[in-house]
Amino acid sequence: MSLSKEQKAALYRNLVRADQYNRMMYRRMMQGKLIGFYHPAEGAIAPGVAACTFLNQDDNLSPHHRGHGIIHMMSKGIDIKYYLAEHTGKDTGCCQGRSAFHFSFPEHKVYMMSGFIGYNFAPAVGWGLAAKRRGQGQVVMNCSGDGSYGQGRAHEAMLMAQNWKLPIIFFCENNGMSIFSTAGEMHPTPDIASMALAYDMPSVICDGQDVFDVAEAVLPAIERARRGEGPTFVEAKTLRFNEHDIGTPDLAGWEERGEQEHQEMRKREPVALATERVLAEGVFTQEQIDGLNEEAEKEIAAVEEFADNSDIARPPESELLADVFAP
Amino acid sequence: MRTITLIDAIKEAYQEELRRDDSVFLVGQDLRGAIFPHTKGLVEEFGTERILDTPIAESGMYGAAFGAAQEGMRPVVDFMFGGFSYVTFSECSVTTGQYYFLHGSQQSLPIVITAGVGTGQRLANDHAMSIHGTFAHHPGIKVAMPSTPYDAKGMFKAAIRDDNPVVIPWHMGIMMLKGEIPDEDYVVPLGVADVKREGDDVTVLANSMQLQHALKVAEKLEGEISVEVIDPRSFVPFDIDTVLQSLEKTNRLVVVDEDWESGGFAATVSARIMEQGFDLLDAPVTRVTLPNMPVPGGYMEEYVAPNPEKIEAAIRAVCA
Ligand SMILES: Cc1ncc(C[n+]2csc(CCOP(=O)(O)OP(=O)(O)O)c2C)c(N)n1
Numbered sequence: 001m002s003l004s005k006e007q008k009a010a011l012y013r014n015l016v017r018a019d020q021y022n023r024m025m026y027r028r029m030m031q032g033k034l035i036g037f038y039h040p041a042e043g044a045i046a047p048g049v050a051a052c053t054f055l056n057q058d059d060n061l062s063p064h065h066r067g068h069g070i071i072h073m074m075s076k077g078i079d080i081k082y083y084l085a086e087h088t089g090k091d092t093g094c095c096q097g098r099s100a101f102h103f104s105f106p107e108h109k110v111y112m113m114s115g116f117i118g119y120n121f122a123p124a125v126g127w128g129l130a131a132k133r134r135g136q137g138q139v140v141m142n143c144s145g146d147g148s149y150g151q152g153r154a155h156e157a158m159l160m161a162q163n164w165k166l167p168i169i170f171f172c173e174n175n176g177m178s179i180f181s182t183a184g185e186m187h188p189t190p191d192i193a194s195m196a197l198a199y200d201m202p203s204v205i206c207d208g209q210d211v212f213d214v215a216e217a218v219l220p221a222i223e224r225a226r227r228g229e230g231p232t233f234v235e236a237k238t239l240r241f242n243e244h245d246i247g248t249p250d251l252a253g254w255e256e257r258g259e260q261e262h263q264e265m266r267k268r269e270p271v272a273l274a275t276e277r278v279l280a281e282g283v284f285t286q287e288q289i290d291g292l293n294e295e296a297e298k299e300i301a302a303v304e305e306f307a308d309n310s311d312i313a314r315p316p317e318s319e320l321l322a323d324v325f326a327p
Numbered sequence: 328m329r330t331i332t333l334i335d336a337i338k339e340a341y342q343e344e345l346r347r348d349d350s351v352f353l354v355g356q357d358l359r360g361a362i363f364p365h366t367k368g369l370v371e372e373f374g375t376e377r378i379l380d381t382p383i384a385e386s387g388m389y390g391a392a393f394g395a396a397q398e399g400m401r402p403v404v405d406f407m408f409g410g411f412s413y414v415t416f417s418e419c420s421v422t423t424g425q426y427y428f429l430h431g432s433q434q435s436l437p438i439v440i441t442a443g444v445g446t447g448q449r450l451a452n453d454h455a456m457s458i459h460g461t462f463a464h465h466p467g468i469k470v471a472m473p474s475t476p477y478d479a480k481g482m483f484k485a486a487i488r489d490d491n492p493v494v495i496p497w498h499m500g501i502m503m504l505k506g507e508i509p510d511e512d513y514v515v516p517l518g519v520a521d522v523k524r525e526g527d528d529v530t531v532l533a534n535s536m537q538l539q540h541a542l543k544v545a546e547k548l549e550g551e552i553s554v555e556v557i558d559p560r561s562f563v564p565f566d567i568d569t570v571l572q573s574l575e576k577t578n579r580l581v582v583v584d585e586d587w588e589s590g591g592f593a594a595t596v597s598a599r600i601m602e603q604g605f606d607l608l609d610a611p612v613t614r615v616t617l618p619n620m621p622v623p624g625g626y627m628e629e630y631v632a633p634n635p636e637k638i639e640a641a642i643r644a645v646c647a
């Protein structure tokens with residue numbers, strides 16, 4: 001399929017925002033202005049943008065853990081300030097400052113982040129079941145990494161999704177790494193998408209550095225799900241520019257990933273690639289691009305201000321205990 | 328004698344046991360690159376067949392260790408964070424605990440289960456929970472947790488040499504705690520408590536990071552309240568005699584446990600002391616535990632989890 005100019009513009013705009021959000025999170029972690037840890041998404045922002053920019057509010061989304069889901073959530077139209085407040089332990093946070101990095105936006109059908117890699121697969125089947133029963137064309141965008149497909153529940157979910165023809169997109173963001181372990185060693189075939197063959201599930205592989213290529217792969221999968229024709233497996237081949245999480249050494253196996261590898265990777269920086277293309281195709285002028293960047297800067301400054309000006313969440317223990325069960 | 332950190336003490340236990348017994352091997356995720364420092368450098372010495380990294384597949388990873396143990400090998404399974412063991416709950420708690428007994432006590436399973444646990448990182452429940460109480464609830468599994476580098480090395484060695492399944496997590500809050508260890512080979516037997524500080528007025532039973540908290544409080548109260556601090560070291564088997572002996576002298580007991588109040592180790596101890604040591608008590612046993620809520624992250628963790636202030640308040644209450 002070919003993308004319209006409006007679609008390309010929307011994708012590019014979100015790519016710029018995603019890049020800046022990720023840089024902001026990286027900077028705040030280094031500044032000690034973030035609770036817990038951060039798994040930086042530099043180099044890997046295009047897949048999430050492409051998968052989520054055209055979702056409706058009532059579509060389900062399980063964001064990938066890399067970038068802590070921010071790329072996916074902001075692309076779906078979620079205001080990130082409540083998550084940043086959460087991630088800084090503030091009482092305006094989306095989970096009342098209780099959860100560190102966990103988020104929850106039920107009104108946007110982004111139910112949760114869990115610390116367990118692979119947690120998303122089985123619930124996605126349940127969301128798909130509900131969507132199918134309602135019959136309103138809702139889809140489930142189930143995003144996770146190559147490593148997460150090691151979990152047995154990935155198999156279980158694909159089995160049920162295909163048996164029941166559920167409207168789920170198994171969106172695999174394959175950055176070739178799982179902490180220090182390479183996908184080359186941990187997965188027997190070059191493509192994770194080959195798993196889909198076993199379930200007779202259609203699959204497509206796309207260039208995760210190219211936001212437009214990913215969109216061209218994922219949009220038909222979304223449409224197919226909306227029509228009730230069942231799940232699709234979409235694999236976006238992407239890259240991890242940084243270490244797994246900030247402060248952890250950057251190893252492949254037990255040796256440093258070399259300078260050479262980093263240099264090669266950086267040649268495929270997604271914003272640079274997309275910028276070249278939007279300029280060449282006349283989607284945006286350089287002036288407009290500068291404008292998009294300024295807009296994103298302003299948006300993020302406001303998000304940070306909101307988080308920083310909120311109070312630290314320190315409710316008394318008794319109040320917390322009263323909140324363990326719904327009334 | 329040498330001074331090393333707790334995490335290095337575990338590493339030394341691994342190195343020495345891997346050298347001593349060819350059937351010992353480590354299995355986990357990203358052990359070779361060392362997500363925590365206790366596995367750093369092991370793959371260089373022992374190779375990829377004995378320092379085994381798996382995909383993110385906890386049930387497969389643990390199940391493989393289980394099968395290898397049935398075949399006479401001695402796996403150490405590292406779940407990285409304790410909560411991740413629950414991904415394979417049926418295998419590592421139910422099937423493991425029942426295997427020896429239910430199959431007529433024919434063959435035991437020499438498996439060691441370990442992981443980093445505990446509060447202090449502000450990462451919230453799934454990355455902060457303790458697991459010792461849950462495993463201790465399943466008969467057939469030994470459960471222990473070290474509080475000092477000396478204990479860590481000796482207990483990990485004992486766990487690896489034990490013919491039964493042993494769950495032995497370590498607390499992330501004290502991984503860099505330093506302490507002395509001897510140069511020669513030694514083990515700290517499982518099931519033996521240790522009086523870490525002597526005192527006359529009240530006994531505090533505490534373990535791991537909370538033991539360090541209890542020792543600090545005991546020091547602070549010196550001259551006012553004389554606090555005896557006991558480290559259970561093992562939860563299963565539990566050395567109740569050492570605690571009863573202490574109560575002969577102090578007649579008061581505070582149990583500190585970084586686990587939920589309901590159904591936890593502290594509840595078990597409290598019940599057993601009531602059954603076996605009721606006449607020794609001048610006051611009810613008092614518990615300092617995690618309140619019955621998922622461990623919050625953020626700034627709430629530090630005042631919700633057991634901490635020196637809560638321990639001091641409990642000591643004062645039980646001595647009042
Ligand atoms: C059940 C479970 N096992 C292990 C981990 C530790 N862990 C966190 S992220 C990660 C790697 C994830 O790899 P992948 O799915 O490829 O995503 P990426 O980090 O590469 O973006 C691992 C092993 C975890 N959080 N949960």
Ligand SMILES: [Mg+2]
Pocket residue numbers: 145146147173174175176177178179
């Ligand atoms: Mg990956």
